[in-house]
Amino acid sequence: MQPLKIKLNGQKSLYIKWDDGSESEIALKRLRELCPCATCIAERENRSKTYIPLMLSNQVEIANIEQVGTYAIQLTWKDGHNTGIYEYPFLKNLAEEKT
Ligand SMILES: [Zn+2]
Numbered sequence: 628m629q630p631l632k633i634k635l636n637g638q639k640s641l642y643i644k645w646d647d648g649s650e651s652e653i654a655l656k657r658l659r660e661l662c663p664c665a666t667c668i669a670e671r672e673n674r675s676k677t678y679i680p681l682m683l684s685n686q687v688e689i690a691n692i693e694q695v696g697t698y699a700i701q702l703t704w705k706d707g708h709n710t711g712i713y714e715y716p717f718l719k720n721l722a723e724e725k726t
């Protein structure tokens with residue numbers, strides 16, 4: 628599955644049109660919360676049950692999107708965080724989760 632088109636919707640969500648004709652839209656806040664980089668995964672695992680996510684606006688806005696090979700995109704957030712590599716199947720699943 629490959630994206631034909633990736634577009635930011637006004638710093639609110641990421642829109643992806645896939646090569647099978649389907650479309651995904653994922654809130655940027657959710658993308659940041661689920662950042663797949665090692666640092667963020669470790670941080671999430673170490674959180675207490677009473678953790679309340681507090682996101683600054685520069686943490687949920689995207690400065691740059693870059694393609695990584697043919698399997699993922701790398702998001703650079705406005706706070707400079709850019710180690711998250713979002714693989715296409717991950718993005719597709721995320722968009723289809725009913726939350
Ligand atoms: Zn991260």
